[in-house]
Amino acid sequence: MDSIMGTETPGNANHRARPRIATLWLGGCAGCHMSFLDMDERLMDLAPRISLVYGPLVDRKEFPDQVDVVLVEGAVANEDNLHHLQEARKKSRLLVAFGDCAVTGNVTSMRNTQSSAGVVMDRSFVENASLHPGVPRSGGILPRLLDRVIPVHQAVPVDLFLPGCPPSADLIFYLISELLEGRSPDLSDKLKYG
Amino acid sequence: MSVKTLMINGQMVSASEDQTLLDVLRENGIELPTLCHLDGLTPIGACRLCLVELAGSNKLHPACMTRITEGMEVTTHSERLVKYRRMILELLFAERNHFCSICVINGQCDLQQMGYDVGMDHVRFEYQCPAVEVDASHERFIMDHNRCVLCTRCVRVCHEMEGAHTRDVMGRGGSSRIITDLNQLWGKSGSCTGCGKCVQVCPTGALFEKGRSAAEVVKQRDFLVYIKTAREKHLWIQ
Ligand code: SF4
Ligand code: SF4
Numbered sequence: 001m002d003s004i005m006g007t008e009t010p011g012n013a014n015h016r017a018r019p020r021i022a023t024l025w026l027g028g029c030a031g032c033h034m035s036f037l038d039m040d041e042r043l044m045d046l047a048p049r050i051s052l053v054y055g056p057l058v059d060r061k062e063f064p065d066q067v068d069v070v071l072v073e074g075a076v077a078n079e080d081n082l083h084h085l086q087e088a089r090k091k092s093r094l095l096v097a098f099g100d101c102a103v104t105g106n107v108t109s110m111r112n113t114q115s116s117a118g119v120v121m122d123r124s125f126v127e128n129a130s131l132h133p134g135v136p137r138s139g140g141i142l143p144r145l146l147d148r149v150i151p152v153h154q155a156v157p158v159d160l161f162l163p164g165c166p167p168s169a170d171l172i173f174y175l176i177s178e179l180l181e182g183r184s185p186d187l188s189d190k191l192k193y194g
Numbered sequence: 195m196s197v198k199t200l201m202i203n204g205q206m207v208s209a210s211e212d213q214t215l216l217d218v219l220r221e222n223g224i225e226l227p228t229l230c231h232l233d234g235l236t237p238i239g240a241c242r243l244c245l246v247e248l249a250g251s252n253k254l255h256p257a258c259m260t261r262i263t264e265g266m267e268v269t270t271h272s273e274r275l276v277k278y279r280r281m282i283l284e285l286l287f288a289e290r291n292h293f294c295s296i297c298v299i300n301g302q303c304d305l306q307q308m309g310y311d312v313g314m315d316h317v318r319f320e321y322q323c324p325a326v327e328v329d330a331s332h333e334r335f336i337m338d339h340n341r342c343v344l345c346t347r348c349v350r351v352c353h354e355m356e357g358a359h360t361r362d363v364m365g366r367g368g369s370s371r372i373i374t375d376l377n378q379l380w381g382k383s384g385s386c387t388g389c390g391k392c393v394q395v396c397p398t399g400a401l402f403e404k405g406r407s408a409a410e411v412v413k414q415r416d417f418l419v420y421i422k423t424a425r426e427k428h429l430w431i432q
C-alpha cells in the first residue's frame with residue numbers, strides 16, 4: 001500500500017504537506033461519523049497532523065481533488081450515493097470502507113429481500129401512509145433508489161475494510177495513525193462485526 | 195485400544211485409533227474452525243470448514259469425519275485450505291441475512307467468531323438476500339431462518355438426545371430449510387417437548403429464547419457431553 005504521507009509542497013522541498021483526509025456519508029446512520037468524533041482528545045492529537053478536506057463536518061460542497069484517504073460510511077442505496085462514491089474513488093488515493101454498512105450493506109440493505117425499489121417505495125409511501133399516500137415524484141428532490149443496496153466494494157475498488165457498527169473510536173484511531181506512519185494497518189486480529 | 199502414529203504438519207503424533215482426526219488435532223493444540231461439529235453429536239461433515247489435506251489423496255477431507263490410520267500424513271493450513279476456509283465462511287454469510295449489529299447473539303456467535311478467526315474483513319460474493327421467515331409461534335423459542343447456516347446441529351440433538359425428531363431438513367440447495375414436524379409452525383408441533391436443546395446447540399442467532407435481549411443470549415453446550423457420557427456409561431441405570 002502507498003504511504004499516505006503528504007506530497008511535497010511546491011517551493012519547499014523539505015516541508016511535507018499534511019495528508020488530506022476526507023469522509024463520505026452514504027446510506028448509513030452517521031453512527032460511524034459519531035464514532036470518529038468519539039476519538040475525543042485524540043482528535044486534538046490528529047488535528048495538526050492531517051487536513052480534513054471534505055465530509056459532513058467540513059463546509060465544502062464538491063469533493064476535492066488529490067485526497068490521500070477517504071473514509072466511506074454507509075452502503076450504496078441510491079443514485080446520489082453511487083455518483084458521490086465514484087467521484088470520491090477517482091479523486092482519492094486510498095479508499096476505506098468504513099463500518100458495517102459500507103462493508104456488508106448491513107441494516108441499509110435489509111430492504112433487499114424486497115424485489116425492487118418500487119416495492120420498497122410503495123411499502124413506505126403508500127401502504128403504510130395514513131395521510132396523503134403517494135410516492136413523491138417531483139424530479140430532482142429525492143435521489144432515485146437503486147433496486148438493490150450494495151456494499152461499497154461492489155461499486156468501486158476498496159483498499160481497506162474496517163467493519164463494525166460502528167467501528168470503535170480506538171480502531172479508527174489505530175487505522176488513521178498507522179496510515180500516518182506510512183504503515184498498512186493490520187486489522188486481522190481486531191475484527192469485529194456489529 | 196491400539197495406538198496409531200501419524201504426521202501432522204510434519205510433526206510426529208500418536209493417538210488412539212478410535213479418535214477422529216479432529217479430536218487428535220485439538221488434543222495437539224491445532225485449531226480448525228468448525229460449525230456443524232459439536233462434541234456429543236454424530237459428526238456429519240456438513241459445513242466443510244474443518245477440511246484438511248491427506249498425503250496420497252487429491253480430495254480434501256473433513257477432519258471431523260476422518261478416522262485416523264497408521265502413517266497418515268495431514269496438512270491443516272496450506273495456502274489452499276486457508277483460502278477455501280475463508281471462501282466457505284464468506285459463502286455462509288452471503289447465503290442468508292446476517293446483520294450482526296441487530297442480531298440477538300451478536301458477540302456470542304460461533305459464526306461471527308469463525309469469521310474473525312479466518313480474518314474475514316469482507317465478503318467477496320454477492321449477498322443473496324433471500325426473503326425467509328421468522329417462526330415465533332412457539333411459546334418460548336424463536337426460529338429465525340435469516341441466521342440459519344443449515345449445520346443441522348438442532349436436527350441431530352433433537353433426534354439423538356431428546357428422541358423427539360421434531361426437526362428435519364426440507365428442500366435442496368438455496369431453498370433448504372430446517373422444518374418442524376411436517377413443515378408446520380413450531381408452536382403447532384405435536385412432537386416438540388419444549389426441552390430447548392436445539393436452542394442451546396445452535397451456533398448462530400437462528401434459534402433463541404424469547405424475551406432475552408442481545409447481551410443475555412448465552413448458549414449452554416456442556417450438557418451434551420454430560421448426557422452422552424452418562425448414557426454410554428449407564429450412569430442412570432442402577
Ligand atoms: S447469527 Fe452471528 S453472524 Fe449471523 S447476524 Fe447473528 S451474530 Fe452475526
Ligand atoms: S425444543 Fe427439544 S423437542 Fe423441541 S425441537 Fe427443540 S430439541 Fe426438539
Ligand code: SF4
Nearest residue numbers: 342343345346348396
Ligand atoms: S437452526 Fe441453528 S442449529 Fe439448526 S441448522 Fe440452523 S444454524 Fe444450525
Ligand code: FES
Nearest residue numbers: 228239241242258
Ligand atoms: S466441522 Fe467438519 S465439516 Fe463441519
